[in-house]
Amino acid sequence: xxVIVRTVSSWVKVLIFLxxxxxxxxxxxxxxxxxxxxVILASSYVLLMxxxxxxxxxxxxxxxxxxxxxxxxxxxFALIAILGLVFGGTFFxxxxxxxxxxxxxxALVSGGTIPLSNMAIGVKVGASLxxxxxxxxxxxxxxxxxxxxxxxxxxxGQKE
Amino acid sequence: MALxxxxxxxxxxxxxxxxxxxxxxxxxxxxxxxxxxxxxMFLLLRAPDIAMTQIVVEVLGLVILIRATISRDxxxxxxxxxxxxxxxxxxxxxxxxxxxVRICDTxxxxxxxxxxxxxxxxxxxxxxRGLSDTGAANIVTSIYLDYRAYDTLGEATVLFTAVIGATxxxxxxxxxxxxxxxx
Amino acid sequence: xxxxxxxxxxxxxxxxxxxxxxMVKIVLGIVIMEYAVNLFLxxxxxxxxxxxxxxxxxxxxxxxxxxxxxxxSASVDPLPQAMVLTSIVISLGSLALMISICxxxxxxxxTFDITEIRRLRG
Numbered sequence: 001x002x003v004i005v006r007t008v009s010s011w012v013k014v015l016i017f018l019x020x021x022x023x024x025x026x027x028x029x030x031x032x033x034x035x036x037x038x039v040i041l042a043s044s045y046v047l048l049m050x051x052x053x054x055x056x057x058x059x060x061x062x063x064x065x066x067x068x069x070x071x072x073x074x075x076x077f078a079l080i081a082i083l084g085l086v087f088g089g090t091f092f093x094x095x096x097x098x099x100x101x102x103x104x105x106x107a108l109v110s111g112g113t114i115p116l117s118n119m120a121i122g123v124k125v126g127a128s129l130x131x132x133x134x135x136x137x138x139x140x141x142x143x144x145x146x147x148x149x150x151x152x153x154x155x156x157g158q159k160e
Numbered sequence: 161m162a163l164x165x166x167x168x169x170x171x172x173x174x175x176x177x178x179x180x181x182x183x184x185x186x187x188x189x190x191x192x193x194x195x196x197x198x199x200x201m202f203l204l205l206r207a208p209d210i211a212m213t214q215i216v217v218e219v220l221g222l223v224i225l226i227r228a229t230i231s232r233d234x235x236x237x238x239x240x241x242x243x244x245x246x247x248x249x250x251x252x253x254x255x256x257x258x259x260x261v262r263i264c265d266t267x268x269x270x271x272x273x274x275x276x277x278x279x280x281x282x283x284x285x286x287x288x289r290g291l292s293d294t295g296a297a298n299i300v301t302s303i304y305l306d307y308r309a310y311d312t313l314g315e316a317t318v319l320f321t322a323v324i325g326a327t328x329x330x331x332x333x334x335x336x337x338x339x340x341x342x343x
Numbered sequence: 344x345x346x347x348x349x350x351x352x353x354x355x356x357x358x359x360x361x362x363x364x365x366m367v368k369i370v371l372g373i374v375i376m377e378y379a380v381n382l383f384l385x386x387x388x389x390x391x392x393x394x395x396x397x398x399x400x401x402x403x404x405x406x407x408x409x410x411x412x413x414x415x416s417a418s419v420d421p422l423p424q425a426m427v428l429t430s431i432v433i434s435l436g437s438l439a440l441m442i443s444i445c446x447x448x449x450x451x452x453x454t455f456d457i458t459e460i461r462r463l464r465g
């Protein structure tokens with residue numbers, strides 16, 4: 001891509017990432033929430049991938065780290081549910097709001113476990129969608145090279 | 161109210177163009193136009209969460225679709241399938257459409273939903289007690305993360321499985337050497 | 344009349360998914376059907392002259408902890424909105440899965456045409 005596209009997208013990517021974090025954090029006060037914020041986080045990395053190429057983004061956020069973030073988000077969401085069972089007596093009950101930390105309405109610290117669940121879902125959705133688009137880009141680049149057919153990296157089924 | 165009909169007719173015309181054009185890139189762009197019209201409809205139907213989610217999801221969906229179709233088989237595939245099958249399916253679809261329009265008359269009037277007439281509906285309880293039960297000012301968030309959080313757990317599982325499936329399908333090179341007669 | 348137009352959109356998507364022979368066109372038909380269904384569910388909950396189901400600070404009285412009555416009577420239905428929110432993100436996941444199947448099939452057979460693939464048999 002040209003110099004103009006690269007420069008502008010490297011500035012804009014940071015703003016989009018910050019906006020995604022804002023949408024996730026204030027999900028219980030303004031429209032948005034974990035899902036929209038997670039998709040915005042993923043699209044900031046997609047912008048970087050379109051402007052700079054796949055190998056640059058691989059060095060920035062490698063595939064293994066994205067996969068681990070994805071699993072971490074899902075695990076934290078399930079952990080909040082099980083903690084509801086431990087502390088509150090019912091699966092998924094909002095134990096922080098009802099007993100420990102009520103907060104004031106319309107403040108950032110309010111709603112109990114709702115902001116924590118929003119953050120877990122935002123991380124999970126963002127990492128998943130980044131992983132999918134990255135894999136699509138990697139497969140397309142690989143399938144367009146002329147297939148050499150070297151037997152070194154075939155499956156374990158063949159023995160030469 | 162007239163704006164709703166204008167947007168709906170715009171979406172229907174874009175759908176007809178997306179279905180009938182022979183150029184794959186053109187139909188992908190028309191589907192993007194449908195998604196954009198849908199997002200405007202959601203905003204006018206007083207659903208700002210949904211409008212925001214729809215527009216960003218549609219942009220990422222366009223990126224995925226264009227990645228798949230550009231520089232691949234863009235030659236125009238002419239001709240349809242066997243003629244009798246196509247006529248039969250069009251006739252059946254027309255019958256289903258006319259039956260469906262008949263059923264649409266039994267639905268409540270657009271703009272006069274069922275929950276507004278029933279004081280014991282679940283939505284009335286959510287609106288009246290959402291802030292005091294959960295502490296969140298956004299009632300939609302308090303529904304999908306507190307009252308009905310189990311559905312969100314199911315959604316997280318479905319998204320997880322779909323992404324694992326997509327990355328598992330696209331892994332590795334095509335295994336052309338599996339039919340090796342020496343094995 | 345508005346519901347009939349939404350149903351017409353769904354029927355156009357169904358026609359595209361059933362009749363066409365290009366694999367990507369079938370995927371586009373399924374995507375159009377998903378948009379139509381989400382739109383229909385939100386349209387079911389619309390109240391004429393309604394407001395979005397988000398409580399603002401001016402509508403809440405902190406001393407008596409009550410919500411203003413005009414919000415309670417004019418809010419649109421929040422329940423279908425919560426359900427459609429998860430449905431939209433799931434549709435993106437399923438779109439990624441369908442497109443990965445299409446790309447894999449194209450890499451193996453060299454075409455998107457499903458009648459050709461049926462005849463070639465690997």
